[in-house]
Amino acid sequence: ERVVARLFAIEQPLPGARKAIRAAADAITPDTRAGDFAQAMMDLGSRICTPRAPACDACPLAGDCAARGHDPERLPVKAPKKAKPVRQGRAFWIERKGHVWLVQRAPEGMLGGMRALPDDNWSARADGTGAPPVEGAWHEAGTVRHTFTHFTIELAVLRLDGGAGEMAGPGEWWPLDRLDQAGLPTLFAKAARLAEAARERRRD
Ligand code: SF4
Incomplete structure (x- = not known):
């Protein structure tokens, strides 16, 4: 979710952004070895595209990433907290x-x-x-x-x-x-x- 939101610079806040994130993920998932692809994305998310201070310089997707250099940490955008009544x-x-x-x-x-x-x-x-x-x-x-x-x-x-x-x-x-x-x-x-x-x- 995080990696795809950053790759495509999806600015819509969660949870509404999930549909766009899923569609974008589907668009880049290969027809073969889809499981390996998903696993690789998860590994990337846990090791390189981390919530704080993503290691963009070491990222194999850096050349295709729309958020790189544009404060990727802010993505995916969290839902604003509801004010308590x-x-x-x-x-x-x-x-x-x-x-x-x-x-x-x-x-x-x-x-x-x-x-x-x-x-x-x-x-x-x-x-x-x-x-x-x-x-x-x-x-x-x-x-x-x-x-x-x-x-x-x-x-x-x-x-x-x-x-x-x-x-x-x-x-x-x-x-x-x-x-x-x-x-x-x-x-x-x-x-x-x-x-x-x-x-x-x-x-x-
Ligand atoms: S370039 Fe940076 S923000 Fe983009 S996917 Fe790689 S680690 Fe994440």
Whole structure:
């Protein structure tokens, strides 16, 4: 693939270029001993026409190579990397009497089964709803940006101090002085740090 892309200076990026590369390879493959030819091309690709710094001066095909002297290293042209989608979500820090409300994430899906701050159901495929788990006087604490394998999440952290109502759904009041033992995944540990920093700012 690499040798043929360079021999014919095929500028189209992969994977779209594969058709043109195959057609060009077919055009130069002899009718007899096609297997030997293919093997020779592979040897050339691994020993001389290497991905970096091809040894053009030692190449038996140099006289017929369209890319020689024209920066052959750039061929074949790689597909441009797809930008990762950026999702928007919210995480909610609810603090009462030295405790914070933590939930257990659903076993399937992102960070499945892990302890976390409640959030607004953002996912790899969709933004969150924005809806908090309880009504109240929420304060913005900042935004965490975190990159997963397939997407980036921008997680706005909101905090609510006090309140007395029962929390809906499964969860637990976790003591703030043992938060480092909650096993929060990195994203929510970052969110927790923002929420705690916001508390300190409000005290100042
Ligand atoms: S001349 Fe250089 S770029 Fe062209 S096939 Fe040979 S090693 Fe590859």
